[in-house]
Amino acid sequence: MQVLVRDNNVDQALRVLKKKMQREGVFREMKRRAAYEKPSEQRVREKADAIRRARKLARKQAQREGLIAAPKPKVMKPRPGVAAAPR
Structure with a gap:
């Protein structure tokens, strides 16, 4: 990196x-x-991670298909004391 x-x-x-x-x-x-992570704890963690990934993928797929509303875009507020530099 x-x-x-x-x-x-x-x-x-x-x-x-x-x-x-x-x-x-x-x-x-x-x-x-x-x-150290016991093998049983590792299996539980990996299974939970896989479930989390599958749910996220399903949620994104449903948003693309229009079944659920997409999250509102975040509005970037200017930070106090930081001037925007011209580009």
Whole structure:
């Protein structure tokens, strides 16, 4: 995993790196491997994860087919004290 540091701005690069690691599930994996997990607990966790994925897939499919309403889009509010930079 790589992050480019622009203008010696290490803080911004760290934020980007953390966000990438969060998306990839690195923190979840580290937490899971921190302690021993019994095989029975592993089976229960994996089954719950599979159920969660199947429900999410079914929900997205139903939204595409129009059977259930899609979630409302989030409105991005400007953060106080941060000026929008022109692009």
